[in-house]
Amino acid sequence: MRRLAHIVLLWLAALSGVWADPVPEYHMKATYLYNFALYTEWPETVDNIRLCILGEHHFGDALQAINGKALSERRLEVRQVAAQDSLAECQMVFLGEREARTSRKILERISNLPVLTVTEGPLPLYSGIMVSMVVENNRLGFYINASAARHAGLNVSSKLLKLARRVY
Amino acid sequence: MREHLQKIVASLLWLLPVVAGAQMRDLTEVSLEDLVQMEVVSASRLAQQVSDAHSAVVVVTAQDIKDHGYRTLAEILASMRGLYVSSDLAYDYLGGRGFGNPGDWAGRLLVLIDGHASNDNLYNYSYLNHAGLLDVELIDRVEYAPGTGSVLYGNNAYFGVINIFTKKGGAISATRFGADVFEHGGRKGSVMYGRQLENGADVLFSASLLGAPGQDIYFPEFDTPADNHGVAENQDKKHARRLFGKLQLGGWQFEAAYAEARTRIPNAPFGGVFNAFSQYWDTNAFVNARYDTEWRGGLKSSTHVYSGYYRDRSAGVYPVTGLWQENNRGQWWGMDQKLAYADFRNHRVVLGAEYRNDFRMDFDTPFAVSTHGRRTASLYAQDEITLDAAWIVNIGARYDHGSDVGGNLSPRVALTWMPDPRTTVRASYSTAFRMPAAFEKYYADGDAAGAQVANRHLGAEKIVTTEVVLKHHVQSDFVVTGTVYRYRTHDLIATVERADGTFQNANAGDSRANGAEIELEKIWATGARLRASHAWQGGESWRGLSPINAPRHLAKLNLGVPLWGSGARAGLEMQYVGPRLTTARRELGGYTLANLTVSADKVWRDLDVSVTVRNLFDRDYHAVAPNSLVMDSLEMEGRSGWVHLEYGF
Numbered sequence: 001m002r003r004l005a006h007i008v009l010l011w012l013a014a015l016s017g018v019w020a021d022p023v024p025e026y027h028m029k030a031t032y033l034y035n036f037a038l039y040t041e042w043p044e045t046v047d048n049i050r051l052c053i054l055g056e057h058h059f060g061d062a063l064q065a066i067n068g069k070a071l072s073e074r075r076l077e078v079r080q081v082a083a084q085d086s087l088a089e090c091q092m093v094f095l096g097e098r099e100a101r102t103s104r105k106i107l108e109r110i111s112n113l114p115v116l117t118v119t120e121g122p123l124p125l126y127s128g129i130m131v132s133m134v135v136e137n138n139r140l141g142f143y144i145n146a147s148a149a150r151h152a153g154l155n156v157s158s159k160l161l162k163l164a165r166r167v168y
Numbered sequence: 169m170r171e172h173l174q175k176i177v178a179s180l181l182w183l184l185p186v187v188a189g190a191q192m193r194d195l196t197e198v199s200l201e202d203l204v205q206m207e208v209v210s211a212s213r214l215a216q217q218v219s220d221a222h223s224a225v226v227v228v229t230a231q232d233i234k235d236h237g238y239r240t241l242a243e244i245l246a247s248m249r250g251l252y253v254s255s256d257l258a259y260d261y262l263g264g265r266g267f268g269n270p271g272d273w274a275g276r277l278l279v280l281i282d283g284h285a286s287n288d289n290l291y292n293y294s295y296l297n298h299a300g301l302l303d304v305e306l307i308d309r310v311e312y313a314p315g316t317g318s319v320l321y322g323n324n325a326y327f328g329v330i331n332i333f334t335k336k337g338g339a340i341s342a343t344r345f346g347a348d349v350f351e352h353g354g355r356k357g358s359v360m361y362g363r364q365l366e367n368g369a370d371v372l373f374s375a376s377l378l379g380a381p382g383q384d385i386y387f388p389e390f391d392t393p394a395d396n397h398g399v400a401e402n403q404d405k406k407h408a409r410r411l412f413g414k415l416q417l418g419g420w421q422f423e424a425a426y427a428e429a430r431t432r433i434p435n436a437p438f439g440g441v442f443n444a445f446s447q448y449w450d451t452n453a454f455v456n457a458r459y460d461t462e463w464r465g466g467l468k469s470s471t472h473v474y475s476g477y478y479r480d481r482s483a484g485v486y487p488v489t490g491l492w493q494e495n496n497r498g499q500w501w502g503m504d505q506k507l508a509y510a511d512f513r514n515h516r517v518v519l520g521a522e523y524r525n526d527f528r529m530d531f532d533t534p535f536a537v538s539t540h541g542r543r544t545a546s547l548y549a550q551d552e553i554t555l556d557a558a559w560i561v562n563i564g565a566r567y568d569h570g571s572d573v574g575g576n577l578s579p580r581v582a583l584t585w586m587p588d589p590r591t592t593v594r595a596s597y598s599t600a601f602r603m604p605a606a607f608e609k610y611y612a613d614g615d616a617a618g619a620q621v622a623n624r625h626l627g628a629e630k631i632v633t634t635e636v637v638l639k640h641h642v643q644s645d646f647v648v649t650g651t652v653y654r655y656r657t658h659d660l661i662a663t664v665e666r667a668d669g670t671f672q673n674a675n676a677g678d679s680r681a682n683g684a685e686i687e688l689e690k691i692w693a694t695g696a697r698l699r700a701s702h703a704w705q706g707g708e709s710w711r712g713l714s715p716i717n718a719p720r721h722l723a724k725l726n727l728g729v730p731l732w733g734s735g736a737r738a739g740l741e742m743q744y745v746g747p748r749l750t751t752a753r754r755e756l757g758g759y760t761l762a763n764l765t766v767s768a769d770k771v772w773r774d775l776d777v778s779v780t781v782r783n784l785f786d787r788d789y790h791a792v793a794p795n796s797l798v799m800d801s802l803e804m805e806g807r808s809g810w811v812h813l814e815y816g817f
Contacts, residue, residue, distance in 0.1 A: 023195065024693045028208045031195040035203070060645055069196055136339050138207045163204055 028140045029133050030062040033118060036131055037092060038071050040116055041155040048074050052081045052090035054106070055099040090115055097121040100129055114153045130154070134165070141165035209695040224249075224637045224651040224685070226312045230335065231697070233304050235728035235739035237765035237780030237810060239350075240304065241279075242296035245330070247726055248312050249649075249687045250703035252745050253296070254717060254791040257404060257802060258433045258448055260296040261794075265314060265327060265655060266681020266707035268717035268748065270794035276326040276602060278317065282334055282414070282423055284456045287324050288478035289498040289526045292605040294330070298408045299429035299450045303358055303376050305346060305814075306412060308335040315633050315653070316600035319564035319580050322522065322546050326602045326631055327655075334414060334423075337372035338364030342774070342816040346376075351808035354380035354406070370416040378408040385434050387442075389799045395442040403434035403443060419460045426453040437796040439486065439618065446484035453477040468508040475501040492534055498606070499528035502544075516552040518564075521545075529606035535613050538622075540606055543571040560584040568601070572609075573628050576601045590641040601628045604661055608673040617669025627675055630658045646690040655681040660710045663795070679715070681707030695737075696729040714749060717792035719758065721746035735769035750792045750800045759789035774816040783807050 037049045049071055053063065067078040079090070087093055087110050095106075100119040107117065111128050118131045130149045133142045144164040149156050161167055195203065226248040228238075238244045242260035246253040251264040261270040262277060279286050279294035286301055287294045295301065310332050317325035340362025348356035358376035365371060382402035391398035408429040415422045433446040440446050456474035463469070478498040486492050502524030509517045522545070529540040550564030562582040569575040582596035604626045612622045635653040642648060659675035666672055683705035690698045703722040709715040723744040730737050741763040747755050762785055767778035783806055790801040 023206055023208050024695070025208045027195065027693065028203065028206070031198070031203060032200075034196050035200045039200070058645070060643060065194065066196060135208060136336075137341055138209075139204060140206075140208050141204060159200065163200055 024062070025135060025140070026059045026062045027065065029120065030059055030066050032133055032140060032142065033092070033094060034066040034069055034071075034076060036116065036118060036156075036160070037076050039157040039160045041157065042074070042091060043114055043153075046074070046091055048077050049091045050077045050079060050089055051092040051094065052079050052085075052087060054081055054087075054093055054095045055083060057094070057096045087115065088113070092116045092118060094118045095129070111148075112152065116149070116152075116154055116156075130156075136165070144168070224314065224635075224639070224649050224687075226314075226687070228310045228312075230308050232699075232726065232728065232739075233307060234767055234778065235697070235737055235765060236726060236741050236763065237739065237767070237778055237812065238304055239348075239810060240297050241294075241300050241302070241310070241330075241332075244304070244307075244310050245296065245312065246743065247699075247724060247741060249701035249724060250314065250683070250685045250705070250722060251312070252719065252722055252743075255297075255802070255804065256437070256791070256794050256797060257435055258431055258437070259293075259299075262296065263717055264703075264705070264722075265653065265683060266679075266705045266715055266718055267327060268715060268719075268792070269709075269751075270717065270792060276324065277328050277330065278321055278324040278326075279330045279332065280321070281332045281425065281454075282421070283331075283458065283472065284423065284454060284474055285321065285324065286425075286452070286454065286476075288450075288452060288480075289476065289500050289529055289606060290478060290480060290496055290531075291607045292324055292602075295427070295429075295450065295452060298378055298406055299427065299431065299448075299452075301410070301425045301427045301452055301454075302332065302334070302412060303360075303374055303410055305344075305358065305360060306334045306372070306374055308333045308339075314651075315596070315635055316578070316580070316598045316631060319548050319550050319566045319578065319598075320518075320520070322548075322566060322568050323544065323570075323601075323603050326600050334412075335362065335372065336364075336416075337362035337370045337414070340372065344814055344816040346812065346814045348810065348812045350380075350810040351805070352380060352383040352404075354378070368417060370414075372412070372414040374410070374412045376408075376410045378406065380404075380406040382406075382432065382434075387435060387799065390436070390442045398442075400434035400436075400443050403432050403446070405432040406430070421458045421460075422456070423458075424453075424455040427451070433484070435797055435799065435802065438484075439798075441485045441487055444485040445491075447482065449479075449481040449483070451477070451479040451481075470504075470506040470508075472504040472506075473501075474503075475499075489534065494534075495532040497528055497530045497532070498526065500524060500526040514554045518548075518550040520548045522548075526606075529610070531606075531611055533611075533613050535619075538610060538612075540610050541571075542573075542603070542606075544603075545569050558586050560586075568603075570603045570628075573603045576628055576630075592637075592639045594637045594639075595635070596637075597632075597634050599630065599632050601630045602661075603628050604673065608661055615670065619670050620663075621666075621670045621672050623672050623674060626661065626673055627659060629661045629675060632656045632658075645692070647688075649687045649689075650685070652684045653682070655707075657710075662710055677710035679708060679710045681705060681715070681718075683707075694730060697727070699726040700724065713753075716751055716753075717748050719746035719748040721758070731766070731768075735771075737767050739763075739765040739767070741765075748792060751795055752800045754800060756790050756792060756801055759787055761787060761789070776812075776814040776816075778812040778814075780810040780812075781807060782810070 033051060063078045066076055069076045083106055093115055097120050107128055117129045119129045120133045128148045130145050131142055133140055142164055143166045145168045228244050242253045245251050245262055253260050253262055254270055312330050314328045317329035321329060344360045346358040356378040360374040362372045382405040385400045387398045411426040413424050428451045431448045436442040454476040459471045461469050480496040483493040504522040506520040524544045526542040531538050546568040548566035553561045565579040567577045578599045578601055580598035582594055585593045609626045610622050611620055613619050633655050638650045640648045657679045660679050661673055662676040663671050664674050664676055685703040687701035701724045707715050725742040728737055728739045744760045746758040750756055761783055763782045764784050765780040769776045771777050786807040789804050791804050793799050793802050
């Protein structure tokens with residue numbers, strides 16, 4: 001049994017060299033949110049870009065890295081909001097996979113406002129959500145529902161459309 | 169032994185800050201063009217489980233399968249909280265929650281492959297070893313929901329539901345060739361093709377061949393000159409082949425699978441001649457189609473049409489009858505229609521109906537040829553009511569009617585309380601029933617002492633479970649789960665000896681089980697993953713005695729960490745199984761197994777390599793043998809190795 005403990009000590013050695021290149025999924029997703037804000041043309045009247053995170057999510061402390069970041073003349077502000085809160089102050093709304101499936105009413109409420117909606121996982125097309133981040137082959141990609149964005153009066157840059165895995 | 173395991177867990181825990189301390193660079197400085205090329209570590213295990221179950225679901229992902237070099241569903245399940253697997257060298261049997269007698273779980277555990285019930289319709293068995301329907305390389309995740317799943321799934325969802333989700337073709341985006349070498353000269357070759365086509369169709373296809381030449385095994389129970397001094401020479405050969413295909417397009421999904429395994433048995437079950445031919449030959453196959461759609465107004469519909477096939481061609485040499493050959497066949501088709509509506513105020517309603525026709529349940533043995541069938545019609549409904557932000561009530565019921573066993577209603581109610589966003593407490597009360605398997609009810613292989621006779625009056629068995637589950641997210645990537653449960657079964661189906669010495673399956677009596685489980689799961693930003701659990705279980709069998717093969721304590725530890733290089737990982741697994749009783753009520757000592765896997769991706773071009781050593785310290789341990797064997801316990805494999813190579817184009 002002592003041998004087991006030895007093996008565990010060997011793991012220490014393995015663990016000390018643990019800095020690995022891959023980026024944790026939610027750190028990457030937070031960075032993408034920053035990039036989506038950066039490559040969307042916002043109405044001139046908008047001061048700062050408020051990113052509202054709706055309900056349950058798995059970002060942990062990953063959002064701290066993008067909160068307050070500069071977007072040319074604007075700044076990105078991250079807020080945690082609940083379903084009953086007003087979303088009128090939000091320029092972007094992120095809904096986790098579960099919320100995206102269950103928040104029909106919320107999405108209907110903001111579908112005619114210039115709010116960029118972002119989710120994760122396979123994009124539920126009927127939901128009208130504009131961007132979805134998807135892990136495929138250990139890379140983070142994203143899908144864009146361009147018609148939903150246009151319908152809301154938002155212009156996503158050609159750069160986003162070019163890098164998207166799929167555009168609807 | 170448990171003390172040691174605790175020490176190990178403790179020493180691992182102080183390592184955690186080392187892993188967690190790695191720093192993050194500022195990714196907002198990196199261009200989006202570069203970001204889309206960078207590798208990410210998926211946190212999927214801690215993401216919301218897919219199974220809609222009011223129980224403490226355990227999830228094993230493709231990453232865990234890779235980290236720990238699992239080759240079979242049995243190995244995946246053995247890593248899960250509260251479960252353990254025992255083998256009789258032919259099949260693997262699952263135990264847990266107070267039930268462990270080899271064979272107990274045969275028809276009491278439902279295995280779903282992408283939502284399709286894959287159990288055969290003669291034994292209602294789900295094949296967990298090399299005879300199973302899927303190659304593990306195809307698996308994206310396996311979820312185990314302990315407890316009854318009767319509302320949505322009906323028959324066989326009795327002790328638990330295992331949900332296997334296969335990968336998407338688009339996630340593979342390659343043709344991959346696999347080559348494996350394992351203990352006693354075993355080999356496996358496989359090819360897998362996955363792609364998302366231009367038109368949006370997602371395609372996945374795979375084929376594999378497995379062969380093991382066998383070895384000489386010594387069984388002291390047969391050590392006489394007449395029985396080759398107890399040595400079974402190459403009597404454990406194995407051959408298996410599998411095919412799998414899946415196509416997804418729009419709301420449509422088509423899936424088909426075929427698996428055929430020939431397994432030689434070295435330990436002369438059912439009084440067979442030792443060191444002579446004895447073989448199980450199982451063929452399982454299914455095809456199914458599913459169409460999911462959402463109508464305007466938020467009504468969702470899921471239509472599932474399926475058909476399955478099973479053939480059992482077991483054969484063996486016996487002292488009196490000589491070569492005994494069976495040719496048993498099962499065939500079925502069915503259709504399930506679900507409707508879900510979430511737009512009522514505070515209600516999420518699911519309604520469904522299923523019809524299943526087991527039109528062939530045929531036994532063909534040298535003693536008797538008989539044909540049987542069963543038509544099952546089911547109706548079910550479930551409503552999830554959100555009372556306020558903190559309370560959810562879930563009520564549901566299912567009614568099933570089997571043409572040869574009658575009807576049964578299974579209600580369920582669960583109350584969920586979320587005092588804060590990171591904590592969930594669930595209390596549930598549920599009932600389920602299980603129709604006797606065709607084998608239990610109709611099979612007969614003789615009328616002399618020792619033979620099994622049919623029981624046409626055999627009815628369904630029932631279970632009532634109560635469980636309280638606590639789940640707390642200490643951090644978003646650190647979860648603690650605790651559960652306390654109580655199971656009561658009624659009219660349990662068990663084999664009993666009759667006055668004339670023959671055996672028969674009967675609704676023998678009631679049994680009970682109680683237990684508690686705790687589990688910690690954590691993922692670090694560096695990609696290290698830890699899962700540790702302890703399960704305690706106790707109970708009483710239908711005979712009023714301590715149950716057979718039900719260890720009071722089970723502990724697991726699974727740790728996967730990235731190694732120095734970027735692509736390499738190591739996985740350490742430890743499993744403790746406490747003392748348990750054999751069929752002859754002898755106590756078998758507890759044991760701790762350690763398994764170690766080192767895997768590296770893209771060692772050369774797109775070549776992935778993985779090496780696993782199972783039973784690292786060559787621990788000598790025994791499994792409880794089923795009734796069909798002369799011996800009371802079976803010595804299990806010592807240290808053994810497995811090498812897996814995979815190349816992608």
